[in-house]
Amino acid sequence: MSVYERELKEILSGNREIIERIIKNLDEERKEIYKKIIEYPFITVRAAGSLGIADIVAVRGDISLLIEIKARKEKEILFSxxxxxxxxxxxxxxxxCEKSKVLPIFAFRLKGIRDEAWKIFTIEMKDIEKKDKKIYEKLPKIEISKDGNYIMRWENGMKLSEFISLLNSL
Known part of the structure; x- marks a missing residue:
């Protein structure tokens, strides 16, 4: 498991030590949002190796997320x-995800910045249900190039604190 997979897994599972470390440079409002995940964490499981379809499975109540993690120094990821x-x-x-009605999440960690480094995306899909639909509608979608390839631009993503706030509002 990469250090970044572990970091996001521990954030979502409410690990106080990890959360305290990553929020030290954030404003008070975002610090409080991150701290709420400590009170209402996800059960997070690492998917086995790179042969799985995602890096992390996160479950809380009736929210299930498959999360694929990408970490780069560059602000753009070309899936091609x-x-x-x-x-x-x-x-x-x-x-x-479409067959099982589970929301796919792509988490992009930009390396080497002090502010909030995680941005969250999803991918265009059909037949989303219930709470997942509310989440899906608010999340930025991964772009599709003219050749049909996915492109993830860090600046277009939703901050992890905003994503946590969205999840906590449901």
Missing amino acids: HEKGRMQRKAEEMLEK
């Missing part, structure tokens, strides 16, 4: 790189 492996994996994740 790596001989299209990322594109194929995202398409497989979308297909499985």
